[in-house]
Amino acid sequence: LKTGRQSLPIILSTISTSLIIAYLAYKSGLIKGHIATLVGVGSSICGSSAIAAAAPVIDADEDEIAQAISVIFFFNILAAILFPSLGRMIGFSTTDGHAFGIFAGSAVNDTSSVTACASTWDTMYNLGSQTLDKAVTVKLTRTLAIIPICLGLAFIRMRNANQEDNKKISIIQIFPFFIIYFILASLITTIALAKGVNIEFFKPFKYLSKFFIVMAMSAIGFNSDIVKLLKSEARPLALGGVCFIAITSITLILQKVLGIL
Structure with missing residues (x-):
């Protein structure tokens, strides 16, 4: 809460912009609703993690999940490669990682790419971990938006199913229970650290979670038709590109307005 407060206006603006663009693309008939x-x-939130969280809530299939993830990771790679050079061109401070850290944490999609982008800036200008620390904290603040977004999607799906199919769907059937597990895990960690438990105790759980995420993404890949994926990629890729440019532009503009850049 303390660290994320400064970046909150930027986070809310970028999330809103991306979701509005996606909604307009769907309403115009250019792209299917799930994609x-x-x-x-x-x-808008956190790349593959947000996709993995939202997919079961809206009942997206494996091809749709794989397609969305491929789009997101394409722009993740671009951001990790181009943003350090872009930051130097724009005039971010090279003696303090604060401003570029907020930029990376707000504008880059996936946590792994945020880490890569921020670490590159630290390495380029010998800043230790200043940029990385700021970027990851901003990114984790942004990641919390998964909770209201998934709850909202669950409510919309339940309402539409009840209205259109005349079939009652309980919120229990589609409630994203990972939210409850997330809150419980956060409480356990917070209480344990307050009681003096060493942070190193939780490292094995972090490695295990990464292993399961990789396994889940691989399983989705094995269930996907790559030919079909490539044939239908153009419009989702265009949507991802528009969202990417909009989020980057809004982040830079708001950083300038807020006096961070």
């Missing part, structure tokens, strides 16, 4: 939702959520 538009997944690309919009993935672009």
Whole structure:
């Protein structure tokens, strides 16, 4: 809460912009609803993690999930490669990682790419971990938006199913229970650290979670038709590109307005 407060206006603005763009793409008939939702959520919040969280809530299939993830990671790679050079061109401070850290944490989609981008800036200008520390904290603040977004998607799906199919769907059936597990895990960690438990105790759980995420993403890949994926990639890729440019532009503009840049 303390560290994320400064970046909150930027985070709220970028999330809103990406979701609005995705919604307009869907309403205009350019992109199917599930793909538009997944690309919009993935672009605005935290890439593959947000897609993995939202997919079961909206009942997206494996091909839609794989397609959205491929779009997000394409722009993740671009950001990790181009943003350090862009930051130097724009005039970010090279003696303090604060401003570029907020930029990386707000504008880059996936946590792994945020880490790569911020670490590159630290390495380029010998800043230790200043940029990385700021970027990851901003990114984790942004990641918390998964909770209200998934709850909102669950409510919309339940309402639409009840209205259109005349079939009652309980919120229990589609409630994203990972939210409850997330809160419990956060409480356990907070209480344990307050009681003097060493932070190193939780490292094995972090490695285990990464292993399961990789396994889940691989399983989605094995269930996907790559030919079909490539044939239908153009419009989702265009949507991802528009979201990417919009989020980057808004982040830079708001950093300038707020006096961070």
